[in-house]
Amino acid sequence: xxxxxxxxxxxxxxxxxxxxxxxxxxxxxxxxxxxxxxxxxxxxxxxxxxxxxxxxxxxxxxxxxxxxxxxxxxxxxxxxxxxxxxxxxxxxxxxxxxxxxxxxxxxxxxxxxxxxxxxxxxxxxxxxxxxxxxxxxxxxxxxxxxxxxxxxxxxxxxxxxxxxxxxxxxxxxxxxxxxxxxxxxxxxxxxxxxxxxxxxxxxxxxxxxxxxxxxxxxxxxxxxxxxxxxxxxxxxxxxxxxxxxxxxxxxxxxxxxxxxxxxxxxxxxxxxxxxxxxxxxxxxxxxxxxxxxxxxxxxxxxxxxxxxxxxxxxxxxxxx
Numbered sequence: 184x185x186x187x188x189x190x191x192x193x194x195x196x197x198x199x200x201x202x203x204x205x206x207x208x209x210x211x212x213x214x215x216x217x218x219x220x221x222x223x224x225x226x227x228x229x230x231x232x233x234x235x236x237x238x239x240x241x242x243x244x245x246x247x248x249x250x251x252x253x254x255x256x257x258x259x260x261x262x263x264x265x266x267x268x269x270x271x272x273x274x275x276x277x278x279x280x281x282x283x284x285x286x287x288x289x290x291x292x293x294x295x296x297x298x299x300x301x302x303x304x305x306x307x308x309x310x311x312x313x314x315x316x317x318x319x320x321x322x323x324x325x326x327x328x329x330x331x332x333x334x335x336x337x338x339x340x341x342x343x344x345x346x347x348x349x350x351x352x353x354x355x356x357x358x359x360x361x362x363x364x365x366x367x368x369x370x371x372x373x374x375x376x377x378x379x380x381x382x383x384x385x386x387x388x389x390x391x392x393x394x395x396x397x398x399x400x401x402x403x404x405x406x407x408x409x410x411x412x413x414x415x416x417x418x419x420x421x422x423x424x425x426x427x428x429x430x431x432x433x434x435x436x437x438x439x440x441x442x443x444x445x446x447x448x449x450x451x452x453x454x455x456x457x458x459x460x461x462x463x464x465x466x467x468x469x470x471x472x473x474x475x476x477x478x479x480x481x482x483x484x485x486x487x488x489x490x491x492x493x494x495x496x497x498x499x500x501x502x503x
Contacts, residue, residue, distance in 0.1 A: 225266060231295040232267055239271050239291055239298040246300060248433045249446075250407040252328070252386045253277050253358060253467045253490075254286055268294040280356040280383060280469040281501040282493045287322040305407075316340045328360035328490025330408055330465045334392045345489040346479045352472040356501050358490035359468050359475060364483050366390035366462035369423070375483060376466070381474045381503040386467035387411050389430075389453070391445050409434070409449060410463070427458040470503055471495075 240259060247256050255276055262270035273289040289301045307318035307327045316339065318327040331342045342362070349357050367375065369387070376382060388410040411430050413423060431454050438446040453461050468475075472492075478484055495501065 229266055229295075232265075232269065232293065235293040235295060235298040236261065236264075236269060236271065239293045239300070242298070242300060243271065243273055243289070243291060245433045245437055246305070248430060249437065250409050251275075251412065252330075252360070252388075252408060252410060253412065253469065255412075262290065266295075268292070277358065277491055278385070278469070279358050279491050279493050280471065280503060282356055282495075282499060284325070284491055284493060285323055286325070287320050325491050326489065328358055328467065329486075329488040330360050330388055331362040331486040331488075333363060333365050333464055333485060342486040344484070344487045346475050346484075346487045349472050349487075349489050349492075350476040350479070352492065354495045355472040355492055356469065356495055357472050357475065357492045360388075360465060360486075360488045360490060361468055361478070361484055362388075362465040362486040362488075363463075364485045366464050367483075368460065368462055369458055372463060372466055375481075376468070376478075380470075380477050382468045382470040382478075383502055384466050385412065385414070385469055387413065387463045388465035388467075389449060390462040390464050391449050391452075406445070409445065410465075410467075423458050427461065471501060474503070 243259060244256070247254070255278060257274045257276050259271060259273045262272045264270070269292070271289075271291045271293065273291070275286040275288065277284050277286050287304045289304050291301045292299060304321060308321045309318055310316060318329055319325060320327055329343075331338060345359065349359060361376075372384070372387070376384060388408055391409065411426050413426050431450065434446050434450055435454070437443060438450060467490075475487075478487065
């Protein structure tokens, strides 16, 4: 009987030793596999993170092409960057008739799985006071020049016209969003605002009649304004045609990726047309404050909203 117990005990100990050896062996094998796989995991995660980073960079530049009224990208760099995530920093500015002023910096994030633009900073803030209301850039606190669609009858604070107030400023350069009473072609706009007025036409708001009218009488709808930045000195047929072609190329790419009803409608109405046929609902102007006097009481000006205003300096020469 004692002999049987000893045999059972020795077998039990042998099984325990075998289990320990197997466990140690499994741990060692797992450790070796992990060490060998670590470079592969790192390279794979880094590859997908880099893809998302590149995609985010491209998306940010596309956003600039489609909807950035008189806004320029000065630099776009990687911020905090790791194996699986990071940030893209977009430094932006505005050019007010030769005076460069800072605009909100975008900090957009990506991981190895996805990426997202910082839309919170793209959408302006809204100030509602007892006597006035306006949109403003959230970081710089500069007033945003607002446009008024000819297809929307009522706005939350009426359709404003700041032209008389702008002309009362002494020794300033100003950015003003001019909204038309109806849509006009590029050439018609040149006839309405000839170069003799000494105003820079820097951004054209493209004609879109929304299928679902935003309820602007309740406050800003926060919808993007689609248009084209065209530098005054490059407003020749060749460059303008290229700018319009680039816009519609990017618009088509974005509309295929996202459900953007306004972009789809814009493409449907204008894709394939010459820039001479495309119509615009408004234009962003920059210039000396006194030069805006020529626009006062023009019947084709539905609204005029002042944006960034800068005092002129003796050592900085304005364009006009």
